[in-house]
Amino acid sequence: MKIDPEARPAARRIQKRGKVQKAHHIAGGKARGIVQLESITEVDCHNLCSLDPRVHEIYPQPVTFDLNTGQPFATKEELLARFQGTGYKPWVYTPDFKVVLIDGTIFFLEAKSEYTLSKQPEFLEYPSVFESFGQQLLLITEDEISPELKKNLGLLRPYIGRSMPEGLLPRLEASASNRFTYREAISELGFTQGELFTAILTGHLFLDLYSTALKKDTELLVFKGCTKHLELLPL
The missing domain is CATH 3.40.1350.10 (Trna Endonuclease; Chain: A, domain 1)
Structure with a gap:
């Protein structure tokens, strides 16, 4: 069922009246x-x-x-x-x-x-x-879809398609270490969650999304803009 005029039309209705299954x-x-x-x-x-x-x-x-x-x-x-x-x-x-x-x-x-x-x-x-x-x-x-990947997908999806914020890459490259935890990036280095998640999606920060859940003690590695690690569909 199409519920948004911007959405593409669906070939069949998802949820019928009286159906228990939640859409x-x-x-x-x-x-x-x-x-x-x-x-x-x-x-x-x-x-x-x-x-x-x-x-x-x-x-x-x-x-x-x-x-x-x-x-x-x-x-x-x-x-x-x-x-x-x-x-x-x-x-x-x-x-x-x-x-x-x-x-x-x-x-x-x-x-x-x-x-x-x-x-x-x-x-x-x-x-x-x-x-x-x-x-x-x-x-x-x-x-x-591992439990870690499932969690990461939900966290990162809102940032898909965003461009790297201006000045973010020089800040990443200027950090004293090319490794830091999520907590350190926010509390000590001054990055926002949105900046970190965008940098992951653009390949400028790396973690193994399949086996490592994004949380405060997760280690992030400054990367070179390669998105190969995001090719997770089993094609």
Whole structure:
């Protein structure tokens, strides 16, 4: 469901009236406007795509496929209307995201919990089905997003796309040591949280985001503007 005029239209409605499952409203990152997501795993994948510097834009609930043929439709309703009364039963599927990389590569992404896959193992077949009609589907579960990465994604997402504040890089390079803790950077060196998080996203500060949670005693390393460590999507 589209809840923001700036957001791209969704191919199917996320939350229906009376449905117990809670929808998550997310702003920022590399999707336009405020988008509505269905699960925590989708939220984490949205944040992961937004963090990864290889990603240009993401489209939540982008299109609905008939997986029998690979034919795409703008909405689920359009697909169902197309075959209504024909006796043909389409295999209806709407991926969670379409992901467009900086180099122009396009693939689809499905975020599923391990519990859901245990109850609906047919989703494991979907990547090969997509491959059969010349598309790519990446299936990600919560097992591929560590607790540390999950926390870091939530903290860093609001700063994605920001430029390095003027004068920040010379201050980093002028520090007495190229290593300091989060606490030292704020209390002793005078950096703000926003400056530190922006510097991480621009590759001017480094930490292992997959295995180290950002907290007061986390050590940060002054880096050279390389963002390779932010390429965390399993492509």
